[in-house]
Amino acid sequence: MVNVIGLGYIGLPTALMMASHGVEVVGTDYNAELVATLNAGHTTFKEEGLDELFAKAVGAGVRFTTEYQVCGTYIVSVPTPYDKVDKKIDPAYVVAACETVLEVAPEGAVLVVESTVSPGTVDRFVRPLLVEAGREDVALVHAPERIIPGNMVGELLRNNRTIGADDPEVGRRVAELYASFCQGEIAVTDVRTAEMTKVVENTFRAVNIAFANELAKVCRVGGMDVREVIRISNKHPRVNILQPGPGVGGHCIPVDPWFLVGDYPETANFIRLALQTNASMPEYVLRRAHEAMAEHGIADPAKVGIYGLTYKEDVDDVRESPTLQMLESVEEHLCGHAVKVYDPWVERDVVPGQVHSMEEFLDGLEVVVVMVGHSQVKGRPEAFGDRILVDPRDVMGDGENVYKL
Ligand SMILES: NC(=O)c1ccc[n+]([C@@H]2O[C@H](COP(=O)([O-])OP(=O)(O)OC[C@H]3O[C@@H](n4cnc5c(N)ncnc54)[C@H](O)[C@@H]3O)[C@@H](O)[C@H]2O)c1
Secondary structure: OOOEEEEOOOHHHHHHHHHHHOOOOOEEOOOHHHHHHOOOOOOOOOOOOOOHOOOHHOOOOEEOOOOOOOOOOEEEEEOOOOOOOOEEEEEEEHHHEEEEEHHOOOOOEEEEOOOOOOOOOHHHHHHHHHHHHOOOOEEEEEEEOOOOOOOHHHHHHHHHHEEEEEOHHHHHHHHHHOOOOOOEEEEEEEEHHHHHHHHHHHHHHHHHHHHHHHHHHHHHHHHOHHHHHHHHHHOOOOOOOOOOOOOOOOOOOOOOOHHHHOOOOOOOOHHHHHHHHHHHHHHHHHHHHHHHHHHHHOHHHHHHEEEOOOOOOOOOOOOOOOHHHHHHHHHHHHOOOOOHOEOOOOOOOOOOEEEEOHHHOOOOOOOEOOOOOOOOOOOOOOOOOOOOOEOOOOOOOOOOOOOOO
């Protein structure tokens, strides 16, 4: 039996995927409300294909509880935030979950840390727990996850994976467990290499996006179209530049690279600069909005609204989203004036000026900053009437009143 600990964006689909592929799975989360929702037959977030997977897994016997189980394999998928001051990983959730596992795990159990961790976290924070508890019989494994919100189910099935284990034989067994559903290649390595590869993958993307963002700024000053420059540059067989945008959000790309900066502050200078470049983008978009307002003689900030609260299109996840980052600076500029915000994917109230229909949103606005290209509006500038659009993601097409990065 496998006990998946933490039933959030990663743990829940993983538990469901294993269960629907014949593995006996119990999902555990200490959030009783979340467990009650799952037991009432409802998923806890929106994701393409998740409801179907949930139904299949429930049919196959998956169970949800707040209790840790006595079983052979534990998969820990709890949050790993970073400390916003010293930029180091906050391992508290992983440590707490592993401690509880060790209280119930039978001899020889396998403890898989699936949460993203900085290189050395298992050695520094998890291995000592085994030593203190006299539980060195428990085998440690790190199996980081690569899936992207919006395509989690498809990517769980098809992505390549990494398994890092102290004992290659245990690594092979855990690889077999993931192979119950994973059609990709599964690389088996040691724990620290697995930790590093996960962080490196997200850092690569953060740095590439920062490069594109810097190009956008250079092209604006130089009067060039950055998207055209990137499109043509990417025709080179060995160039693959990502796209610029209003900033980087989500739980991974703006967070994980800081683990390297936090742990190697003297060395990871280039990575730090890349993260700072990405973090400057919401403010940069705001400056574009001010330029648009000035050119049209609009002075009243109440005439400007923000479309999109999530960190990417067609998901309901707002964590670290560029819009939230932008609102922090807007609030400073506007002395408490609540900017009107609308996101069709976010029903719950997240920010003060949030409204819940397009009609209410557009009422009284002259400028819309399109922070997210949800399918509702992508390629459809008419969705915003004849308003001036600030379009950092380039999803509104060309037009006299469309301001790109
Ligand atoms: N969200 C993503 O797109 C993504 C992608 C790849 C990797 N990751 C990594 O996966 C890990 C999990 O992220 P997530 O997005 O699923 O987080 P999440 O916040 O959506 O879910 C975590 C869950 O763990 C539960 N939890 C926390 N401590 C617990 C404990 N001690 N016992 C039982 N339950 C506990 C919480 O109640 C919550 O439901 C993180 O390390 C993250 O960096 C996330």
